[in-house]
Amino acid sequence: MNKDVGYNFLKSAITLSNPYMSLDDFMKWLEEKKASTHHNIQEIPFAELENWEFERETGNLVHSSGKFFSIEGIQIKTNWGNVKEWTQPIINQPEIGFLGIITKKIDGVLYFLMQAKIEPGNINTVQISPTLQATKSNYTQVHKGNPPLYLEYFIEKREDVNILLDQLQSEQGARFLRKRNRNIIIEVTSDIQVNEDFCWLTLGQIKELLKLDNVINMDTRTVISGISYGDLSTLKQFALTNSSTVEYDFLISELDTKNAMNTVEDIISWITRLKAFAELEVDKIPLKDLNEWTKDEFSIHHLQQKYFSVIGVRAEIGNREVASWTQPLVKSAQEGIIAFIIKKINGVYHFLVQAKMESGNFDIIELAPSVQCLTGNYRKGLNEYEVEFIDYVLEPEKNKAKVLYSSFQSEEGGRFFEEQNKNMIIEVGDDFSVDLPEKYNWMTLNQIKTFIKFNNYLNIQSRSLLSVVRFIN
Structure with a gap:
C-alpha cells in the first residue's frame, strides 16, 4: 500500500473540524432532507406488486425483466453446527453492484462525498450512503x-x-446467495459539482456519526471498513501524544505488525483447516417446496414466526432515479446482536473472531464477530444452539467486561425492512482465557485489515462493526 494513501486516510480519520459542514450543521441538513424529500413506504399484499410475480412451476418470486433479484428456495446440508439440514427462502441477486465513495483532498485533508439517501426499508428514513x-x-x-x-x-x-x-466484498450470507459488491474508494483531482443531496465529510466525522443509531447506512460502513492506515511509521507523522485512551490503543492495533499473538500464516492455516473439513451443500429448490415455511396474502414466513419473512412494499421517494415502485423486502423477526470481544495481548488489542458458516457464503466459511445473533436467536429457548460468549454481551458487568461501544445499526434498506442490530465492542480482562474453542481465534486490527483486502474472508457483519472503530477521543 502506498504510504501516502495510508497517511491521507489517517489524517482524515482524526479530523473532526470541517469548514464546509460541521457536525451540528450536518444534523440540521439531515433533518432538512428528511422533511423536504417526499417519501411514503407502505406494506402491500403480494397481489399489488407491479412487475413482480410468483412463477407457476416453482413459486419463486421474480421480476418481469429477469433482472434485479428473485426470492428463491434452497436446501442446505452441512456437518457444521447442530442443525445438519434445513430449507429457507433466499435472495438470489447474481449481479455485482457498486458501492463507491468519491474523495477529494481540500486544504490537505481528504474529504468524502456522502449522499443523503432514502431506501424503502430504512428504519429512520434518510441515512448517509x-x-x-x-x-x-x-x-x-x-x-x-x-x-x-x-x-x-x-x-x-x-x-x-x-x-x-x-475490493469485492460479500453480502449477508444467511439472506443472499453468494452475493458480492464492488467496494471502491476513488480520489478525484479535478473540480466536482456537489449535488444538493450530497455533502463533504471527513472520515473522522463519519466515524463520529457512527456513535449515533442508524445514521450511517450499512453500505457506507462496509466500504470504510476496508481502509488501511499503514504501519507504525505512519503514526510518526502525526503529533498524537495522548497515549492513554482506548482510541489510541485501537490505532496501535491498527498499525502494529510485530506483537500479534498469531502470525498471518497461522490464521490462514486455521481457516484452511476448518474449510477442509467443513461440508456445505446448497441446492436450489422451488420456493413452494420449502419445509416449515408458508405463504399467505401478505408474506412468506416460517410456521413458528422465526428468523425472517418476505413482504411486499410500495415506495414513493422523491429524489430517486425512479420516483415510485413496488418490490419485495426481507423483514426480520426480531432485532439481533453483533459484538466483538477484545482483549489486550502482548500490549495490543486483539479481536475475537469466529469462523462462521452461512448458507449463502461464497467460500463456505467467513470470519464473523465474536457474537453474531440475528433475529433474536440469542434468547434462551428460541435458538437451536448455544451461543458462545453471549453472557459477556448480555451481562458485561457481571462478567467483569467493559462496554466500549454500543449502538443500533441497521441493515441495508434496499433489501431489508426496518432491520437493526445492536452493535457492541466489549473489552475483557486478564481472567478471560486466550485459549479458545476450535472455531475462534485472536486477530489484531492490522491482521484483520490484511484479510479484508482479499475476497470472502470477513463477513459483512464484522466489516460493519469494524467501521465504528475510532482513533480520536
Whole structure:
C-alpha cells in the first residue's frame, strides 16, 4: 500500500473540524432532507406488486425483466453446527453492484462525498450512503429511470481519478446467495459539482456519526471498513501524544505488525483447516417446496414466526432515479446482536473472531464477530444452539467486561425492512482465557485489515462493526 494513501486516510480519520459542514450543521441538513424529500413506504399484499410475480412451476418470486433479484428456495446440508439440514427462502441477486465513495483532498485533508439517501426499508428514513450505491440493474437502467449521479467517475477511465481502495466484498450470507459488491474508494483531482443531496465529510466525522443509531447506512460502513492506515511509521507523522485512551490503543492495533499473538500464516492455516473439513451443500429448490415455511396474502414466513419473512412494499421517494415502485423486502423477526470481544495481548488489542458458516457464503466459511445473533436467536429457548460468549454481551458487568461501544445499526434498506442490530465492542480482562474453542481465534486490527483486502474472508457483519472503530477521543 502506498504510504501516502495510508497517511491521507489517517489524517482524515482524526479530523473532526470541517469548514464546509460541521457536525451540528450536518444534523440540521439531515433533518432538512428528511422533511423536504417526499417519501411514503407502505406494506402491500403480494397481489399489488407491479412487475413482480410468483412463477407457476416453482413459486419463486421474480421480476418481469429477469433482472434485479428473485426470492428463491434452497436446501442446505452441512456437518457444521447442530442443525445438519434445513430449507429457507433466499435472495438470489447474481449481479455485482457498486458501492463507491468519491474523495477529494481540500486544504490537505481528504474529504468524502456522502449522499443523503432514502431506501424503502430504512428504519429512520434518510441515512448517509456512499456517493454511488447501485446494483448493475440500476446503473444499466433496467428500471428505465435516470442513471445514478457520479456513475461516470467509477466506470470510465479518467485522468482525474485515482483508485485508493478496490475490493469485492460479500453480502449477508444467511439472506443472499453468494452475493458480492464492488467496494471502491476513488480520489478525484479535478473540480466536482456537489449535488444538493450530497455533502463533504471527513472520515473522522463519519466515524463520529457512527456513535449515533442508524445514521450511517450499512453500505457506507462496509466500504470504510476496508481502509488501511499503514504501519507504525505512519503514526510518526502525526503529533498524537495522548497515549492513554482506548482510541489510541485501537490505532496501535491498527498499525502494529510485530506483537500479534498469531502470525498471518497461522490464521490462514486455521481457516484452511476448518474449510477442509467443513461440508456445505446448497441446492436450489422451488420456493413452494420449502419445509416449515408458508405463504399467505401478505408474506412468506416460517410456521413458528422465526428468523425472517418476505413482504411486499410500495415506495414513493422523491429524489430517486425512479420516483415510485413496488418490490419485495426481507423483514426480520426480531432485532439481533453483533459484538466483538477484545482483549489486550502482548500490549495490543486483539479481536475475537469466529469462523462462521452461512448458507449463502461464497467460500463456505467467513470470519464473523465474536457474537453474531440475528433475529433474536440469542434468547434462551428460541435458538437451536448455544451461543458462545453471549453472557459477556448480555451481562458485561457481571462478567467483569467493559462496554466500549454500543449502538443500533441497521441493515441495508434496499433489501431489508426496518432491520437493526445492536452493535457492541466489549473489552475483557486478564481472567478471560486466550485459549479458545476450535472455531475462534485472536486477530489484531492490522491482521484483520490484511484479510479484508482479499475476497470472502470477513463477513459483512464484522466489516460493519469494524467501521465504528475510532482513533480520536
